[in-house]
Amino acid sequence: MARMTVEKAIALALREELGRDPRVLLLGEGVATKHQDLVRDFGGARVRNTPLAEAIIAGTAVGAAASGLRPVIDLLFAPFMAYAMDALVNSAGKLRYLSGGQFSFPLVAMGLTGTGWCVGAQHNHNLEAMFVHAPGLKVVMPAEPVDVRGLLRSAIRDDNPVLFFTDLGLLHQEGEVPDDPEHLVAIGQAAVRRTGSDVTIVSYAKTVGVCLKAAEALSAQQVSAEVIDLRSLKPLDEAAILTSVRKTGRLIVVHEASGLCGIAAEVAALAATRAFDALRAPVVRLTGPDAPIASSWALEQAAVPQPDAVVRAALGLVRGIDRVPPSEPTATFA
């Protein structure tokens, strides 16, 4: 095991895959500047700085992917992907299907998002559900360095376009990463981060940490919470969600992205349609508001689901909502 940050885990995965497969390319605004060691070891033909033009970065990746290469593009911040939408959604996501399967698009588009840096809504917008809604794409958003490395490697090896979101707030978070040079994390598999029997809490990215804090607090109140880290948003690990919901009978879904037509809505619908008989209470969604995220720390944090809100929701489900008035004090967190 080696201890490293999410940022280092990304760099490690890029190095490993560039070294493993000569078809892998790294393109983006500053990738060669930022990863001079990769330029040195793999050459400037494969690790390329680009103009500050997301649409052509993504379009070039699509064309290269269909022509035998396996590009990874760093689009910096997720909202910048709006400029790359045509290439990613209309080309990478659709031209395999429209061509009757003549082409495949093995590419990875990376973007940072999430709260914690007070960068405001044009750098922080959790728009992962937009891409989940686009056919032909896969979407991952890991929560730990081990999964960042393992999922990025799987994404690069996947024959489909994969959107790889990294939570800004996790970038410098450390974790254990296996030394095994072949360690991979499969796309489409959730992880149970904490087992429990009273309530299932589903989340992804750094909000998993919020839910684990809440589960710890709930434990002190004799409520046993199971925490599931989705890791992949598309394909969604439906079996993992349903297995847990069938066990606990209660479901809370928590994420920073806004709620309307979001991941939580999909998970709630999954439970309602496939595990209705097992549900003992209504599903609860705790999400960001339908609002751009402000830069002010106070407002940014107000938009984020906090552990005490998760605790409150869980107590409401387990003990009955009427017995948990909004004024009841809940655990506080530093």
Place this chain on the structure above:
Amino acid sequence: MHPMTQTPAGPATLGVGYPESSASLRRLETMLTIRVYEEHTVELQRQGAPGTCTSVGQEACAVGVVAALDRRDRLLTNHRSAGHLIARGAEPRRLFAEVLGRTDGYCGGHSGSLHISARELGVVLTSTIVGGELSMAPGVALAQKLGQGEPGGIVAVFFGDGAACEGIFHESLNLAVQWQLPLLFVCENNQWQAFVHRRETMPEDGISAWARGHGLPVRSIDGNDVEAVYAAALEAVAQIRADGRPRFIELQTYRQRGHFEPDDQSYVDPAELAGWLERDPIRVQTERLMAAGMFDTAGLAALQERVRAQLADALAFAQASPWPAPEGLTDHVYA
């Protein structure tokens, strides 16, 4: 034999009495094949088939440029792709089948007329999003440059004046120049951008000035003269093969039909249209060959008759082709 190989006979070989070695005559036949093919697709739309964007009037652009390419090269095209596909040797029967949504189409009926790709012909990544082809072309050329294509191959991308008004036009040219990509930009300036005339959208008559600003060699050519297009494309292709850097050709032409079928063209200036019809590319080439004594009225009639018969057979094949099975609805979404 395949027309892209520049061998004497095209897929529809010329009949007895015509000079088989005449590349010019073959180009006329290919243009005529495209024209008759698209007349059929217009008629199919009237009978209830999905609408289509024709390239009627722009046949010389497709035939002239594609004739200058060879088997190693790859093409990206757009929603007005029939000319590029047929010039590249696509079988009309499989094109018709695709337009009709049948299994024998090049894309198994998934595409319809608007985004037909034929990998086996090197026609890759057709996008009907105006400018989509320009966004992907540098990547195809980068793969070529990094050794993924056939040695010596280049990439040609076809787009129009409408796409040149998209921001991606500039991003694409800039990257191709900066990265020294083996890419031929072919702008078919057909004067129309959907339902808006080009003069309403840009200060100059053409795209070339914008292209020159990106620092690559640019030529502006009469796009209704197939021989002029062919000569310019041949020169540009040779230059790209020699130095691996991009070239730009603007072809001045005219969209003779509406943006999309059906379209009554009530917004079109009849005098302008009539002026361009005088310079119809098939007419220009026919008159040239007749003036050279290679052709006469009887020969033209025989050629037309043969092309019509071939396309009637192709259409019959397509109409008999089975519909895709609904069970395959979600096939090919993921690899």
